[in-house]
Amino acid sequence: MKAEIIAVGSELLLGQINNTNARYISSGLAEIGVDVHFQTVVGDNAARLEDAIRIAEDRADLLIFTGGLGPTKDDLTKETIARHAGKQLVYDDAALRSITAWFERAGRTMTDNNRKQALVLDGSTVLENRHGMAPGMLASSDGRHYLLMPGPPKEMEPMFTEQAKPLIARLAGEGGRILSRVLRFYGIGEAELEHRLSDLLDRQTNPTLAPLASDGEVTIRMTAKTESREEAVALLDRSESEIRKIAGEYIYGYDDETLPSKAASMLIGHNLTIAAAESLTAGLFMSELAEQPGISAAMAGGVVTYTAEAKTAQLGIPADFLEEHGVVSEETAAAMASSVLAKFSTDFGVGLTGAAGPDPHGGQPGGTVWIAIARRGGTMETKKLLLSGMRNTNRIRAVKSALHTLIRMINEMTAPEI
Numbered sequence: 001m002k003a004e005i006i007a008v009g010s011e012l013l014l015g016q017i018n019n020t021n022a023r024y025i026s027s028g029l030a031e032i033g034v035d036v037h038f039q040t041v042v043g044d045n046a047a048r049l050e051d052a053i054r055i056a057e058d059r060a061d062l063l064i065f066t067g068g069l070g071p072t073k074d075d076l077t078k079e080t081i082a083r084h085a086g087k088q089l090v091y092d093d094a095a096l097r098s099i100t101a102w103f104e105r106a107g108r109t110m111t112d113n114n115r116k117q118a119l120v121l122d123g124s125t126v127l128e129n130r131h132g133m134a135p136g137m138l139a140s141s142d143g144r145h146y147l148l149m150p151g152p153p154k155e156m157e158p159m160f161t162e163q164a165k166p167l168i169a170r171l172a173g174e175g176g177r178i179l180s181r182v183l184r185f186y187g188i189g190e191a192e193l194e195h196r197l198s199d200l201l202d203r204q205t206n207p208t209l210a211p212l213a214s215d216g217e218v219t220i221r222m223t224a225k226t227e228s229r230e231e232a233v234a235l236l237d238r239s240e241s242e243i244r245k246i247a248g249e250y251i252y253g254y255d256d257e258t259l260p261s262k263a264a265s266m267l268i269g270h271n272l273t274i275a276a277a278e279s280l281t282a283g284l285f286m287s288e289l290a291e292q293p294g295i296s297a298a299m300a301g302g303v304v305t306y307t308a309e310a311k312t313a314q315l316g317i318p319a320d321f322l323e324e325h326g327v328v329s330e331e332t333a334a335a336m337a338s339s340v341l342a343k344f345s346t347d348f349g350v351g352l353t354g355a356a357g358p359d360p361h362g363g364q365p366g367g368t369v370w371i372a373i374a375r376r377g378g379t380m381e382t383k384k385l386l387l388s389g390m391r392n393t394n395r396i397r398a399v400k401s402a403l404h405t406l407i408r409m410i411n412e413m414t415a416p417e418i
Contacts, residue, residue, distance in 0.1 A: 001172040004060035008068035010043040032169040033178040044074035067151030069134035071113045085141040088122040095135040179232035184253040185218040259403040264292035275344035276302040277336040279353040300344040315339035328362035333372035349374040
């Protein structure tokens with residue numbers, strides 16, 4: 001099945017809002033093996049929208065519309081599709097009751113144009129709007145499928161995930177099963193990973209393999225289409241095994257896992273504690289961990305020591321030590337890690353120091369970062385990064401590298417002896 005996403009709204013063309021819906025839908029469709037070959041944005045104009053529909057029908061089986069389902073005159077998506085497909089618009093009783101009840105709860109008068117939001121294409125499968133008013137709908141005509149959803153992401157996203165996506169999966173699967181698995185890599189670039197996996201990528205059929213790079217990480221989505229879940233799992237397991245033989249040392253997680261969530265789950269799962277002393281990252285490392293549920297069981301605390309004076313006052317690192325080695329150095333990062341480990345009496349202490357950029361700092365060029373992780377018992381690992389991104393990009397990459405190093409260290413210390 002091939003899909004095209006058509007976002008309706010002049011505000012998108014004017015740059016007043018970002019089209020995050022297309023990204024969300026495309027990602028969800030990839031999980032069920034539906035290809036998106038085109039994305040279109042069209043303003044609130046019936047003639048131009050109908051032109052976009054005709055073009056999309058020549059190259060897609062599934063047309064997905066977001067926006068234009070509201071109560072105002074410029075909300076004309078379903079009216080245009082109804083006219084184009086020769087369908088009637090009828091009131092959905094459940095949607096009308098829901099809209100009426102909302103106005104009653106709010107103590108507001110419901111105007112006639114709000115009734116328009118309860119209109120749906122005759123014969124369509126209606127998708128309940130659990131976070132707004134206008135329902136979505138899935139209709140079919142002449143071998144084409146038309147999915148209409150509201151524009152606000154807080155309404156569209158749950159509607160797509162909970163209701164539309166299972167319907168599309170059944171249409172695309174033709175009675176079979178589509179199953180996806182995402183492998184998450186860190187420490188290897190997209191080009192190098194693709195080069196290493198070129199043979200697998202060249203002969204992919206089922207499962208299909210789709211690499212994607214983002215923010216210093218790479219993912220590979222494997223999608224299998226079979227008659228049963230068991231067959232799909234077996235195909236995915238076989239492909240994963242082949243990938244692991246080639247680049248398994250760079251895999252840190254699956255599906256929706258992130259470096260912070262993986263590190264947090266490992267700390268919590270192994271009853272380990274952590275503290276951090278941060279300079280260039282200014283608390284970002286601990287903030288990323290703090291977003292993870294249950295992290296209070298593992299995160300003892302941390303300090304931001306942005307200046308040399310703070311490193312001396314808060315961590316007890318002598319001023320002459322900093323003078324000798326420099327604030328951006330392996331020695332200083334290690335001293336920060338050791339000091340915060342002792343200060344909070346944790347299993348791990350992390351030290352992050354560097355020149356975020358663009359200007360040099362501590363005698364080192366912008367983008368120079370030192371990471372140190374001290375483990376209770378005396379083990380210490382240090383790592384130097386030479387980054388070339390923007391200032392905040394460098395800070396984020398420093399945090400990700402520290403988290404990845406932490407994950408590897410926990411894996412090594414908890415691996416069963418052979």
